[in-house]
Each structure stands twice: as C-alpha cells, then as structure tokens.
Amino acid sequence: xxxxxxxxxSWSQRWHVKAVGWTVLLVALLVGSSRMTxxxxxxxxxNFDQFTNLLVRMSQPAWSYVPIIIQPLYETIQxxxxxxxxxxxxxxxxxxxxxxxxxxxxxxxxFIRLILDLVRTLPDLLLAAIFVAIFGIGSTAGVITLxxxxxxxxxxxxxxxxxxxxxxxxxxxxxxxxxxxTIIWYAVLPQIMNQFVSYFLYTLEINxxxxxxxxxxxxxxxxxxxxxxxSEFDYxxxxxxxxxxxxxxxxxxxxxxxxxxxxx
Amino acid sequence: xxxQPIISFKNVNKIYSNGTVGLKDINFDIPRGxxxxxxxxxxxxxxxxxxxxxxxxxxxxxxxxIEDEPISSYKGQSLRLLRRKIGMIFQDFNLIKRSTVQRNVxxxxxxxxxxxxxxLSLFSTADKDRAIRALExxxxxxxxxxxxxxxxxxxxxxxxxxxxxMQDPKVILADEPVASLxxxxxxxxxxxxxxxxxxDGITVIVNLHSVALARQYADRIVGLRAGAVVYDKEIADVTxxxxxxxxxxx
Ligand SMILES: Nc1ncnc2c1ncn2[C@@H]1O[C@H](COP(=O)(O)OP(=O)(O)OP(=O)(O)O)[C@@H](O)[C@H]1O
Ligand SMILES: [Mg+2]
Numbered sequence: 001x002x003x004x005x006x007x008x009x010s011w012s013q014r015w016h017v018k019a020v021g022w023t024v025l026l027v028a029l030l031v032g033s034s035r036m037t038x039x040x041x042x043x044x045x046x047n048f049d050q051f052t053n054l055l056v057r058m059s060q061p062a063w064s065y066v067p068i069i070i071q072p073l074y075e076t077i078q079x080x081x082x083x084x085x086x087x088x089x090x091x092x093x094x095x096x097x098x099x100x101x102x103x104x105x106x107x108x109x110x111f112i113r114l115i116l117d118l119v120r121t122l123p124d125l126l127l128a129a130i131f132v133a134i135f136g137i138g139s140t141a142g143v144i145t146l147x148x149x150x151x152x153x154x155x156x157x158x159x160x161x162x163x164x165x166x167x168x169x170x171x172x173x174x175x176x177x178x179x180x181x182t183i184i185w186y187a188v189l190p191q192i193m194n195q196f197v198s199y200f201l202y203t204l205e206i207n208x209x210x211x212x213x214x215x216x217x218x219x220x221x222x223x224x225x226x227x228x229x230x231s232e233f234d235y236x237x238x239x240x241x242x243x244x245x246x247x248x249x250x251x252x253x254x255x256x257x258x259x260x261x262x263x264x
Numbered sequence: 265x266x267x268q269p270i271i272s273f274k275n276v277n278k279i280y281s282n283g284t285v286g287l288k289d290i291n292f293d294i295p296r297g298x299x300x301x302x303x304x305x306x307x308x309x310x311x312x313x314x315x316x317x318x319x320x321x322x323x324x325x326x327x328x329x330i331e332d333e334p335i336s337s338y339k340g341q342s343l344r345l346l347r348r349k350i351g352m353i354f355q356d357f358n359l360i361k362r363s364t365v366q367r368n369v370x371x372x373x374x375x376x377x378x379x380x381x382x383x384l385s386l387f388s389t390a391d392k393d394r395a396i397r398a399l400e401x402x403x404x405x406x407x408x409x410x411x412x413x414x415x416x417x418x419x420x421x422x423x424x425x426x427x428x429x430m431q432d433p434k435v436i437l438a439d440e441p442v443a444s445l446x447x448x449x450x451x452x453x454x455x456x457x458x459x460x461x462x463x464d465g466i467t468v469i470v471n472l473h474s475v476a477l478a479r480q481y482a483d484r485i486v487g488l489r490a491g492a493v494v495y496d497k498e499i500a501d502v503t504x505x506x507x508x509x510x511x512x513x514x
Contacts, residue, residue, distance in 0.1 A: 166361075168354065168356050168357075168358035169358050169359065169360045169361075171320070171354070171358055172352070172354065172358035172359070172424070172427075173371065173374075174320065174347070175318055175320060175347055175350075175351075175352035176347065176348065176351075176352075176371065176372050176374065176375055176427070176428075176430075176431055177343075177344035177345065177346070177347035177348035177374075177375035177431070178344070178371075178374045178375060178382070179344065179374075179379045179382075181379050181383065182374050182379050182382045182383065185382070185383045186360060186363075186367075186371050186374070186382075187360055190360050190361075190362040190363050191360075191361075191362065193362075
C-alpha cells in the first residue's frame, strides 16, 4: 500500500519569506522615516520631567470652572452632531457610487473615488482657517469644516463596508423586478446598518475632539476656552476642559456600544 | 398543452466575456404549465440557462421569447415588469437575514409600487393579507414576525417561495433549490413547488442534481452538457439508462 502523496510546501512557504520580508520592510521604513524627519526619541525621554511637571500642575482641576464651560461644551457637541450628520447625508450616496460591487462602471467609480481622495487630503485645519475667513469667527465655520471632514472619512468607511456584503439578497431583489434604489434599501441597508451607526458615532467622537482643536482658529465651541486656558498657563482649567471632553467621548462610546448591541 | 409555449429559445448562444461557452445553440419550447427539470453536470450551464430567462444574464446571440414577446430589447421599467412575472428561487435562499419574515415576503411585492412607496414600506392592507396567505401556502404563518436568520434552511426556502408568490408569477425559476437541504425538507420544498405548478398553473423550471428527484417531480427532463441540450424527453419516455448517460463524462 502506498502512502498518499502529501503536497510539499514551496521553499518560500516553508521559510515564511513573505512574513519576514514585510517585517524587515516595516522596520526599515520606521527607522528610515525617523532618520529623515529628524525625530529624536532620546529627547522624548530626556525632557520627560517637563511633561510630568505639566501633569502635576494639571492634577488640581479648577472645579469652579465647570459651570462656565458647560455652554461652550454644549455648543461643541451641537457642532459635532451637525457636522457629522451633514457629512454623513452627503457621504451615503457617494459611498454607494464608490462601491465596486454596486457600481460596475469603472470610470464613474474612479471619478467618485478621486473626489473622495481629494476631500480627505485637505487638512481640516486649513479648511477651518478658510471657513473662518469666509464666515467669520463662530460655529458656522466649525460645522462646515467638520461636515467636510466627516464626509471624506465616512464615505470611505462606508464604501468599504458595502463591499463586504452578501450579494445574494441583491440578486433576489433584482429578480423580483425591484428598482435600484429599492434594491439598496431592502438588500443593502439592513446588512450594513449597524456598522454605519457605529462608524457614524466613531466619527462623531473624533469630531468632538477635533472641534476642541478647531476652536483655536476661532471656529467656535470649547476650543476657544481651551486655547484661553493654555495661553494663561492656567492648567487647572485645562484639566477641567479635558475631563469634560472625556466625559462626552465616554458617553458617545456608551451609546455606540448600546446601539450596536440593539441593532445586531 | 396544445396552445402556444410560454417560453421559447431560438438559436440561443451565450459566451462569457472570458471566452467560456455558457450556452450553445439552444432551441426548445416550454409549454405553459409545465414542470421542467434541467439536469447536467456541474458547469454544464444550468444556472446560465435559467438566468437568461429573466435576463439576469444576457445572451450573446439568438432570441428568447416569453408569451410571444422577444425579451432581449427590454430595458428599465419593461425589464422590471418582465422580472415581476418570473419568480426566482436560489440554492442559498437569498433572504434578507436581518429582516423579519414579513418584510422578506413583502419585498417580493415591491415591483407593484413606486420606489418611494417601497422605501417607506407603504404596503396596502390587501398586500399585507396577501403576504399572510403566501405564508399559508408554505405553512409558515406563525413565523411572520421572526427574523429570517432564526429559521432553518428549509423554512428559509419556504419563505423565499412565499416571497416569489407575492410577485404573482407566471413562471418560477428554481436554481438547485434543495441542494443545501436534508432529504425530508427536500421533499417538503419540492412538494410545494409541485403544488404551485398544479394548483396555480405556474410554469416551473427547476435545476436539479438528483436524477431521482427529477424523475419524481418532472413532466419533462432536459439534459445539458457543455452548454448544449443533449437530452429532451417527456417523463413517460425517460429511462434510467438515458439519465446515467447524461451524467457520464465526455
Ligand atoms: N460570470 C461568469 N464568467 C465566466 N464564466 C462563467 C461565469 N458564470 C459561469 N461561467 C462558466 O459557464 C459555465 C456554465 O456555468 P453554470 O454556472 O451555468 O453551470 P451549472 O450547470 O449551473 O453548474 P453547477 O451545477 O455547478 O451550478 C461554466 O463553465 C462556468 O465556469
Ligand atoms: Mg449552477
């Protein structure tokens, strides 16, 4: 009786050439890029005492500051929600048109993706600066900046989700004679809804944090207060602002987890 | 069955864009009300043949007529109306798993509504009743509000049949509808298809791998090999030897 022939692994499979190659490449990229950009890791550790010093000064939050920042924090949340929602509304059709399993026209898809790449390339600080120049200091500039930023991010996250769906239900809906929009509504949406919601909330969370930075440029919200406290070296106030932002982020995270469980 | 055929293939060829021959010079008629079973080895072109009937696949040359109308020129709304009268059932059921049985069944009715009404789920009371009656036909009314992914395979296939019934189809195409089911469930599903064929006069075309099932349910058996019809007989004339020949390689 002959033993069944077991296929031999190729030389490259046996020595894990691919895995080793990727690891070497990644390490080389890391070392190379830190050389070229002149990042000094040693400095991070030698100046560590300044960092701890800052932490010590922030460890006494100025609790009396809380009532003052409630209103701007509220404004920040509103800005983030508005910006994320507006961005999402525009992102959905773009995500559908960019998904290779829904749109077979390569040119259309390539064009849409080019637009999305462009939008994602624009730095949000630049956008904020431009819109502050156009609309003046205030939350309008912030909302528009966040909307554009969310649009770029969400459309990419969404089309990547759409590309992973099971195509069977789409075939079934096509065979009953449903229109394109109906097919997407019935066969695509239920498959991606919970991931959409969780990406939406993730973007909202990023926007809450981003809007604290945007405030620097006069785009409204809590950022204005963050900037003021830092320029006054009033780190007790800074600590309060950071803690308050943390609470908001945690609440969004909690909502996200809850919704995902409900929608699954 | 002396009247005009409901479906007719005339010199139909299909070549896939990569050069694979899907169908080769197909010529045959399907009379109204027939229960036709298509058999053949894997890759013989059974799925391709079925999908040319509702234009899920385009043919390369020839013509298919349905109720005496050539279908290759249909576009947009007229194509959707063609598909509306042809139900389709799949090996993997293709239900919307996260939706309820009710929504899945109602989704078979969307071609009777404008898009905005479908999107807002504005189904008439009559159609909601129709959904319940469709589920009665497959014995699953008690699952109306159950999510589709909580059903067994056999139950999912019955929901898929109910969805098809909502179209009020004249033809049902079934692409290996029982390939993922156990023998008992297989009988249930095939019995339902047979009943729709006999009681409602729906023309049924089923792709099957099992010769035994084909003999048990078919009025007529068509055998495919390499995209061509190599066998076509009424069930009364079919012999065991014929069928083993279809499944012989080359
Ligand atoms: N999209 C496609 N592009 C290219 N070739 C295809 C495509 N779909 C099917 N084919 C080829 O066409 C031939 C017929 O395929 P088809 O799926 O119709 O066979 P089948 O009889 O249904 O097989 P099975 O029993 O495995 O389902 C096969 O050779 C297959 O590889
Ligand atoms: Mg097949």
